[in-house]
Amino acid sequence: MSNVSHSLKGAVELDEFQYDNKLVRNFAIATIVFGLIGMLGGLLAAFQLVFPDLNFDLPYTTFGRIRPLHTNAVIFAFVGNGFFTGMYYSVPRVLRTPMWSDKLGQFHFWGWQLVILAAAVSLPLGYTTSKEYAELEWPIDIAIAVVWVTALVNLIMTMINRRVEHVYAAVWFYLASFVAVAMLHVVNSIAIPVSFMKSYSWYAGVQDALVQWWYGHNAVAFFLTTPYLGLMYYFLPKAANRPIYSYRLSIVHFWALIFIYIWAGPHHLLYTSLPDWAQTLGTVFSIMLLAPSWGGMMNGLLTLRGAWDRVREDVVLKFMVVAITAYGMATFEGPMLSLKNVNAISHFTDWTVAHVHVGALGWNGFLTFGILYWLFPRIYNRPLFSQKLANFHFWIGTIGILFYTVPMYWAGWVQNAMWMEFTPEGLLKYPNFLETVTSLKPLYFLRGVGGTLYLIGFTAMIYNLWMTAAKGTLIATETARAMPLSAIWSGHASEPWHRRLIERKPMALLIFSFIAVAIGGMIEIIPTFMVSSNVPTIETVKPYTPLELQGRDIYVREGCYLCHTQMVRPFRAEIERYGEYSKSGEYVYDFPHQWGSKRTGPDLQRVGGKYPDSWHYNHMEDPTSMSPGSIMPRYPWLLEDDLDISSTPAKIRAMQTLGVPYEKGYDEIANEDLARQADEITERLAQSGIKTSRNKEIIALIAYMQRLGTDIKASN
C-alpha cells in the first residue's frame, strides 16, 4: 500500500456518511420467516414419503407440488434473503460508503419478497416449468430478472463510489454471484409462452437437459456457494476479530472457483444420453473443483488458528466452524460423486439428497445462523438474549443434520444395491420396484426426525433473536467517517497491472468475471446445438398427439418428474428392469425434458404399453389398489376435472414454432384428433368396467403414459 494516504491525512476533509441498518434488519426478518416456511415445507415433504396420507388428497398439497415449494423457498427465499442481509451489511462497511441508492435497495427488498410470494402461490397451484430450481413460470422469471439486475446496478454503483482503493475479496464473490446467476437464469429460462403462466422450454430433450443442469449445478455454485463464501470472507474475520488466514489464497480461490465451477454441470447427467465427451468434461472439471473449494475451506478454518479456545466459548464461531466444515465435506463429496463409477451408485438415489443437505443445512443454514447471532446484538445494541439457548440451537441443529444425512446415505446405498442385485440364475433379485421403496421407509422416517430437530433449533433462534430485538433498540443508521477516494487514489504506474486494470474498476471486474464464467458455458452448450451428430435422429420417433401433449402438461403440472425418471441408463440391471436404454433421439420433441433427477418411484421411460389403461386409471385414483404399500399420492382430481382443450391450438402453434413437424394448419383441427383418441381410451376403459367421460384429465394423462417409450419399440 502507498504512503500517500498518511501524508494527506491532515489536509483532507473527512467525508461523513451513514450506514443503513434498517434494510439489513428487514432482509434478516425475511430470511427467518421464509426459512421457517421453507423448512416446514421440507418437513411435510419428508413425512409424506413415510405417511402418504399427508398428501391430503388435494392437488395443492401433494408431494409433486410441495417439493418445488420447499426447494424454491429454502434456496431463493431463505438463502437468498440471507445473502442479501449479509451483503447490505458488509458492502457499505467494506467499501466505506452507503449503498448507492436507498430506493433501489427498497425496490430490491420488496421486489424479491413479491417474487417469493408469487412462487408460494403459483407452485401449489401447479404452475411450473418442471425445470428443477427454475420451476417458476415466465412472468415471474421476468420479474426475477428485473429485481436481480436492479440489485446488481446498485452494487456496481456502490463499488464505483467507494472510499477505498482495493475492493475486498468478499465483494468480488458477491459481484460474480450476481453476474453468473443473471446469465444462468436468462439462458435457462428462455421459453415460448403459450398463455399467461404456461410456457414451453426453448430447448428439447438432451439440449434442454444440458442447459437445465448447467443452470442447476451453477445455481448451487453461484446462489448457494459463492455468495456465502463472500459472507464467510467478511463475517468470519469479523466474528473472530482476526484477518483471514491468507488474503492471497482468497484471490486465488476466487478466480479458480468461478472459472472451474461453470464447467461441472454435466456431472448431473452421467450415463444419460448426453454425449460422452460432455459427460467426461463435466467429470474432469468437477475433480478439479476440489482444489479451489478446499483452498477456501482451509482459508476459513485456518483463520481460527491459535484461537480455537474462543470457538469453545463463542457460539457464533461454533456455527461458522461447522458451516465451513460442512462446506468442506460437501465439496469433497461432490467431486467424488462426479466419478462415473461412484455416480452409477449414487445417481437417482437418496445419496444425492444427503449430499445437498450437508450443504444446505450445514453450510448455508449454519453460516446464516452464525451471522444472525453476530448481527442482531450489533444492530440492536445489546448482548444476545440467551447464549444458552443459542448453544442449544447449535447442538440440536448439529444432531439434526446427522439424523438427516446418515439415514439418507444409508438409504442411497440400500436402494442402489437392491436395484442392481441379480440372483445366481441371472434374474433381478428385486424385480418389484416397490420393494426397494418400502424398505427405505424407516430411514425416511429418521430423516424426518432429523429435520424436526433442526427445525426445533431454528425456532429457538427465532425466539432468541426476537427477545434480543425486543430488549434492544434498532440502530437504524450508523455514522461513519472516511477519506474520499480521490484523496487516497494514488494510481501510480508502479502498481501491478491487474490491480490497476481490473480490481480497482468494478465495471472491468464485472466484465472479466462474466467472461470467465461464460466461456465454460458456451463451449459446452454451443457444440451440442451445432453438432447434429450429437443427437442422432430416430425415424420412428414422432411428435406427440394433441391428447398426449395435453397429458404431458398434466404430468409436468403434477411434478411427476420429481419422483419418476425418464432415463434408462445403459446398465444390465436397468435394461433388465425397464427395457432398452434411452437414446438421445427419443427426446427431440420433449419441450422441456422430463429426465428427472431422483427415482423415488420407478423409471417411466418404457412404461407405455406395459399396463392396460384401466391399471393407470385405478392407480392414479389410489396407487395402493394396484401396488399395495405404495407411497405415491392419490390423484382423485384427475378423474373429476375436465381437460381444458381450449389451449390445444396455442400449444400446437408453440410446438410448431419450436420446430415440431405438425402439418400447417394442424392447430385448427388438433382437437378433432384429440377427441378421437380420447374416445378410444374411454372405450377401452369402459370394456374394463370403468365408467368415465372422454373429457377428463386422466384420459390425457393415460394417453401420454401409454405413449412413453413406444416409438423406439416400434423400430426394433
Added chain:
Amino acid sequence: MSALYVLLALSLIVAAGFLAVFIWTVRKGHYDDDYTPSIRILLDDTETEEKA
C-alpha cells in the same frame, strides 16, 4: 464433429492462458500486498463502539 474439436481446442487455449497469466503474476510479485485489505476490514469507521 469439426466444431467440437475447434471449440475444445479453444477452451484449452483459454484455460492455459489463464494459468499462464496467473503464474506470470505470481513470479512478477504482483500479489505482494496481499495482507493489508484483510486487516482493513476489521477496522470500522463508525462512531458507535462495538458491543456484544
